[in-house]
Amino acid sequence: MEFDGQVAVITGGAQGIGLEVARQLRARGARCALWDLDEALAREAAETLGGDALALGVDVSDWASVEAAAKATLDAAGRIDVLVNSAGVAGLNAPVADYPPEEFERIVAINLMGTFHTNRAVVPAMRAQGYGRIVNIASIAGKEGNPNASAYSASKAGVIGFTKSLAKELADLDISVNSVTPAAARTRIFDQMEPKFIDYMLSKIPRGRFLELDEAAATIVFAASRANSFTTGSVFDLSGGRATY
Numbered sequence: 001m002e003f004d005g006q007v008a009v010i011t012g013g014a015q016g017i018g019l020e021v022a023r024q025l026r027a028r029g030a031r032c033a034l035w036d037l038d039e040a041l042a043r044e045a046a047e048t049l050g051g052d053a054l055a056l057g058v059d060v061s062d063w064a065s066v067e068a069a070a071k072a073t074l075d076a077a078g079r080i081d082v083l084v085n086s087a088g089v090a091g092l093n094a095p096v097a098d099y100p101p102e103e104f105e106r107i108v109a110i111n112l113m114g115t116f117h118t119n120r121a122v123v124p125a126m127r128a129q130g131y132g133r134i135v136n137i138a139s140i141a142g143k144e145g146n147p148n149a150s151a152y153s154a155s156k157a158g159v160i161g162f163t164k165s166l167a168k169e170l171a172d173l174d175i176s177v178n179s180v181t182p183a184a185a186r187t188r189i190f191d192q193m194e195p196k197f198i199d200y201m202l203s204k205i206p207r208g209r210f211l212e213l214d215e216a217a218a219t220i221v222f223a224a225s226r227a228n229s230f231t232t233g234s235v236f237d238l239s240g241g242r243a244t245y
Contacts, residue, residue: 001225003030007077008224009070010034011060011118012087014041016187017137017220020213021084022049024221030082033073035060035118037087060087060114061106070121080125082224085118085136088155093148093197104151111155115162119177123170132175133224136163140181140239148197156181160235167233176232178223183239185211206241 008025012018013034022032022045032053036042039057046053054076059065073080091107092099115136126132141149142156160179167177184201202210219236222228237243 001028001222001227003028003082003225006030006081007073007079008032008082008084009073009080009118009122010084010086011058011114012036013084014038014045014055016086017182017185017213017216018084018086019045020217021086021220021224022053024214024217025082025084025224026051026053028221031077033069033077033080035066035069035087058087060117061109063117063120066114066117066121070125074125079129080122081129081132083118083122083132083134084220084224085115085134087114087118088137089152090149091151093194095148096150099150107151108155108158111152112158112162115159119162119166123166123175126175127170127173130173130175132170132173133226133228134163134166134175134177135220135223136177136179137220138163138179138181138235140183140237140242143181143235143239143243143245146197146201163235164233171232174229176223176228178228178232178234178236180216180220180223180236180238181243182216183211183242185213185216187213204242205239209240211238211240 008030014036034042035058042055046055058069138159139156141153145153163179
């Protein structure tokens with residue numbers, strides 16, 4: 001699980017799970033490129049990583065923005081070996097009958113279209129070098145669905161399906177494409193949620209606590225490593241026992 005000489009792109013890498021993944025990858029020798037909508041925060045995070053970390057302002061819902069970031073990363077680092085797609089939003093909590101269509105579209109644009117854009121942007125480089133590791137961060141909501149979170153649940157289910165499809169397209173190469181399904185972790189995404197919804201999520205976790213960032217990152221780093229040489233199109237469960245499938 002060493003990453004010497006590898007370049008890792010982490011979307012949503014300025015904070016939360018993405019930043020913790022970047023820290024663990026950097027500690028194992030990777031050069032990290034943090035793609036985040038908040039470029040200033042990404043620059044601050046890159047400074048904490050030290051070395052030659054890159055920080056780029058990227059809107060994952062916009063193909064042109066993602067395409068430009070991929071080009072800038074390749075120009076600066078020469079290759080992309082790892083993509084950890086962590087950018088995402090929770091969105092509004094409301095019943096389907098009351099859910100604003102424009103909000104539903106916004107969540108799908110970031111969480112699902114953003115996954116498509118980022119994966120599409122790095123696959124050509126991985127194909128050319130015959131190696132790559134992609135880890136798309138989905139959610140336990142993508143497996144089970146959370147009430148009053150239809151947009152988020154649907155977008156994350158889409159991430160899982162997309163991951164399985166792309167994995168089969170690339171299975172003849174040493175490129176693995178997997179997803180992870182975390183239960184809730186205390187990140188800034190909680191700021192977008194009502195307390196009663198946070199309590200609901202905690203009540204569904206048999207371990208009786210939220211996911212820790214270093215726990216999530218440990219599984220993601222394995223999935224992104226050369227050690228993960230066979231598994232592709234899979235879902236690594238991080239739900240604390242909520243979903244055992």
